[in-house]
Amino acid sequence: MTDTPEKVDYSSTLYLPQTDFPMRAGLPQKEPEMVARWQKMDLYKKLRASAAGRQKFVLHDGPPYANGHIHIGHALNKILKDVITRSFQMRGRDANYVPGWDCHGLPIEWKIEEKYREKGKNKDEVPVNEFRQECRDFAAGWIQIQTEEFKRLGIEGDFDNPYTTMNFHAEARIAGELLKIAKSGQLYRGSKPVMWSVVERTALAEAEVEYADVESDTIWVKFPVTEGPADLQGNFVVIWTTTPWTIPGNRAIAFSSRYPYGLYEVESAENAFGPQPGEKLIFATRLADEAAAKAKLTFRFVRDVAPEELAAITCAHPLKDLGYTFKVPLLDGDHVTDDAGTGFVHTAPGHGREDFDAWMAEARNLEARGISSKIPFTVDDAGFYTADAPGFEGARVMDDNGKKGDANERVIKALIAANNLFARGRLKHSYPHSWRSKKPVIFRNTPQWFVYMDKELGDGTTLRSRSLAAIDDTRFVPSAGQNRLRAMIEGRPDWVLSRQRAWGVPIAVFADEKGEVLVDEAVNARILEAFEKEGADAWFAEGARERFLGNRAGEGWTQVMDILDVWFDSGSTHTFTLEDRPDLKWPADVYLEGSDQHRGWFHSSLLESAATRGRAPYDTVITHGFTMDEKGEKMSKSKGNVVSPQDVMKESGADILRLWVMTTDYWEDQRLGKTIIQTNIDAYRKLRNTIRWMLGTLAHDTGEEIALADMPELERLMLHRLSELDALVREGYDAFDFKKIARALIDFSNVELSAFYFDIRKDALYCDAPSSLRRRAALAVIRKLFECLVTWLAPMLPFTTEEAWLSLKPDAVSVHLEQFPAVPAEWRDDALEAKWEKIREVRSVVTGALEIERREKRIGASLEAAPVVHVADPELLKALEGEDFAEICITSAITVVAGEGPEGAFRLPEVARVSVEPKLAEGTKCARSWRITTDVGSDPDYPDVSARDAAALREIGFRRAA
Template structure:
């Protein structure tokens, strides 16, 4: 309707219509409105009201995986926190006390690194500052960013206990983390060992797998010749049984001689590890051969006549790389290799020890030579192969001590003769302080060339582990560290009730816990299980200053002091003073008490921060009376299968025998719009601050709700605009309902008396109620948001509201049709706003308060209760057919409008030919003119003329558009021959005349 309603009678009919009236603006103005709502939530203490409202309901707990307190939030934080907020709000509105306690990870290298950067900028030396002063600066740094991030999270709409969050640097938390560490110590799971671990030279600390990322890297590659030692074979390795013919024995003698003059060739991408070589691994599953060089076109390396052993599948490729001609001379069997011993190629530099060949499951013939250079100081598989073969090696007289060839700064040590301190000019270096390659590779390659031990060389681009903090490559080096054993038999430690069958280890417990946990999506279960199945012992120690110390005392042999009184003193001090107590003057004597004169040494390493956050379930879920253990949900990014999900699982299984969670939900990462990784250098980053400033947090929240968040998702200007467009449609539908409900007096029409169209809408609510509740249970937010936005835009705005505007605007106040429609709109508003409230928390709050100005908050409401009688699948099936017919009619009228033969559908009176019996039956008895929003309509079962409008997807319907006959009603704009039939109101239809009389009689309007 427009203002063009004043007629010759002098009546302004616009004032007689129930047109929408609302202060709820069409344009959201979210960047300005949302902070006002956040301020109001703070003023009314919405979090406290939610807890009071739900105090008698069952607890539902999502335990917050702690973000790191060292900078402004990024889009990944926004995705994560919005998902968590939607989950907690949805459970709160479904009958739970769904408490959310935000948390922060505060210890560790990133913060320490920032303080060191500040020191370097000021010319200060960290080593000259008292350690607790340095730790205090780290604590202050973390506290600042916790405050900043708290405000940013609240701006996203997140509601939680920001007044009492958990932080890993809280004194109580530090005491609990230390207590968990002491449990591992007392149960014998903690031990000091020497293994190759990932080491950051730049940061001078050990790294866990969760602390590395894999980046492209170019490595030097070398093929190295290991000379076979003479006289190492027995007859058994050649012909096995005494029944073999002497001819074979004669050939064996020739073969022995040939192999004794041969070289085993290895290939490696880490030349710097050659000084650490102690063995060569082969595979019994691979076919090997002895090859002789027939020609050479290189400046160094093998010459004609040299004999070399290769995997047959890799020989041709390797000889081509070295530009050599070759001829295969004989098979080399596994039995021969198993007895073979080589000489180190740099024996003359001080590496004069036997290099045995060992069978290894990890050896393949996919690349290289079929032999794997084994340096137990520099690789996990190398170390395990060496340890597994230790007894056999010792029986063969091979020394089994593992060297320490590289120090914490990346320099060679005395265990790398010729390259370490004895080298002229000082030790060579693998990686320098800036993460650049040192001169180690160059020095080793030069020495191999000098020793005539290099077969070939090259370069290779491949993925290689880098520290995710410094972004610099790491090295693998053998160092003394503190570990938690994955395979120690715990004999029921930490368990109550039934004991597990078989060997009770941390690994077996963790695998059983994974099987008992729900994963969303389900693929996360397999991923975490694979990681636990294959993982080595847990490296807990870090060589840094900011964190919870490994607060144990150990003797020179690594034996840990197990004394309850000592542990009690430590934990009491940590509770009162924090972990700084460990580093205070006199701490050793204070804690050891009567043991102070014994040879117990304080461990100065700090704990892996993953142990900190992995212990958060203890000081949050167990220790707060508003939480519970285990948590219902842990939700984080997919990288946390090797991070927080992983460490929490191991910590809890090691001390309590089960996981600290019932369900694990995983989300992917946010990529740029084109699918590339977001990068400042590429200029394709999207920050939540920018989106909120320009468009509002609800636009971000809608984006999160409409993505396949279980996978990696994309975000950019076009995607944001798409969500803005969707939001605008939802908002305008909500606005129309608010405007229409301005005329609602709350009158009820019995369900049985409602028109079919109203009962259809109530049926749709019953369908959606099931979908919404199931979707929230399954964390399938895209399904919910898609269903609700489609419902509001397609079912309501473009269908139901479009049809019912005439009745709602023009019918008499007492009209059953109008009252039923008002009642349904009231119900629709209530349901849609509540269902969407967890997702669009600001907009739904604004809409709810516009409708209920005396209410406290929509977030204190419960989802609507939908009566079972509303569900009517038979009615829905019928109206599906009705809407098919309507589609054809509206399609025909759209062409008429486009060609300007009509101005609106009310000028039309189409003839609709329905030849399909099912469709004809569906529309029988219905006012199709009302449904199609025309002034009149003719329904016929006759065949449509050839020129009739049809739609291929709706067979059996043809439409012939014709103009409506009669005059245009000045009030409702319907065209009807009945306009003028009422003498009191000669320019309106009888329906409108009756409405005017009722309005006048009721004193509602002065006409």
């Protein structure tokens, strides 16, 4: 009887993973420590020093407002910018990121005014430069807060020297850009209808409004026909409007010669006011019945009215008896439709852009007909009617809180009294609101400063044509952004620059009574010199006019006191940032912002640069969508569905937030909530565990390099996959397609490494002798896998990759000072991959069969199995030749047989002509490797282990106790 070998603990002889890199990341605690480390070592300066002399790559930062804590949109935006900058830095470029802030304008001024209102203080009683200093201090405070919040996200940049629009040099450059535009003749003072905030007392640009549903008064109004075909005189043209208060500003009626019109006679009427039997009215044919229903009347068709008859008509104003005694002509307009209303558009040129354009297009013809083309100023800056609205002085369109005033009702009553109201009602529709005060705006004719879009600039171009040409020369990601910006430029009116506020860069020009701008180099030089030294406050200081005009002070020039649209400020940032900093360059390689910036920063930057430099200040424009909650609904505090970046970082860490950004379709609107965060936590945990296992395994690495020709096929396959991934990663970063990279690397880590390569090689790595080529080659490849994966991921997950890199290389400074590893072309081996695809197909059938055996508890682990694999496909069979298929399938033994296999064998539908018969392994379980083999005990010095393990034990000098 043979004695049973004494049990020996062989764990100390195994090369098991050893690492201090924890399984639990502890990111909320560890990340702030890393931020502090980077600041202490001045990583930013080290990055700049390491990149000295390289080709520059510049992503110019679109400036957020310095007026509150960052939100999830800021986090998305800054993370994307950081990933782009880091990815180019680690691919041989000098990628310097300079953060910036927008400091002027209404958002900040509004905050200071709110403080004043709380204290019962009147802004107008405070000296303007004192008020401006409060705005400046407010912005500076928030810049500091946001700086720390951005750093906590892992953003690396020149936070010690950011750009701000309120910097004195910046203010001088902004003013200088305006003076260039003025000198070129592109700046003019004009009177046009602009969007006006009664609440904020200033003009607004399209980029400063948002649309919300409101319920408005809607009226149909009769205009008596006084001139035209004889049988039409004494009848009425009927218009429809949702702004009754604009009726005093009416000067014309628009129709369209594209649609048929008719004359209709009222037969019966239910309302006491409005049309009565016998009255005749003109409508677009398609809308006549609908209009009759609104007025609760019936009528009969009399005859068609031709376009030339309409063009010959002149009407009286419906409020003629109140003093509106001018003629109201009919104008043919392309903007008229027949899908709602009456087919006639009430035209108040002081209250709408299309109305203004239609009126001005006919101005000369109107004057020839004895009709004044002058546009009235019917509403003042506070929303009150002026003397240009006789009969309604003192009525108000809107109050200081954005609530509807009494103007609508007074106009409606006056129309009823004049017997010229056809019908009235209520309508819910989308209407522009200020995005700051959230209150409705009005369209109001007011003198403002504009930049011409279509004035010839002396070289055969206009600002519009220059801008459109620049768009064609710009790369857009996604490409749809090009058409969106093009459509906006094609259709936009002249650029209104002036705002009636206090905090900003002034329109630093002098003008005469006609609005002609003084162009004097000496005056301009004095202005810019003062701004450079004292900031734009110099414009508002006592004696400024005389100081700047010098010996021209007595010529009657008026100092313009309006300030510049804040979009002009931000549109000028390329000048004092890209042009003036030697560590940057002009134009920028990339501008990246939310898709709303097609009408904001991308737009204003394009216009400013095209006006002064003839091209865009960027080569590529990238846009991202907005972040919604998990249901796809807009985040709002009232709904309680807001996800703040601060909360995510506090609970899970910035790298989790960054991983979400990297795995989402950021070009579209994204979703975020607890479930999505948890999904990213799970994905991160798997990725971290892969990195952790590599670190543990590499604790036994000697750094030996193995020649490619000497490596086993499985190692060469992994190097081939690195070659493929290297191309994918670089192309993905160039295309700004981060989801493609993140998905590929996560799948590679989970599927090809953890569940395949590492699983197969664990036995060799843990148990083979130190001299084993298989083990040495595996270590060399895992080292390369680690270096590639960690550096490729470094732009995306800066905290985790830094921790991992320093764990393996404690003497290193930072992973962020590394470059993506060079991947030799010889690693690429498509034929090898094709062969191993076949091997993996057969392996998947074996794995499926063993899973059933494990589930049915016929085996505990795959090493207890020795399946028989039947392969009828000649190509699959050939791929298995010469391979240790048992090692590949992680079984103790395996038998490969040519043929279809028995009927009851396990098969997978997707792998044709392969079947598996599960069998138990024969032999004895090795006490060291746990493989079941027939050679356990073949070495008398090590009676309880296999021959392979015995040889390994002998090589490492392990001796069993006597």
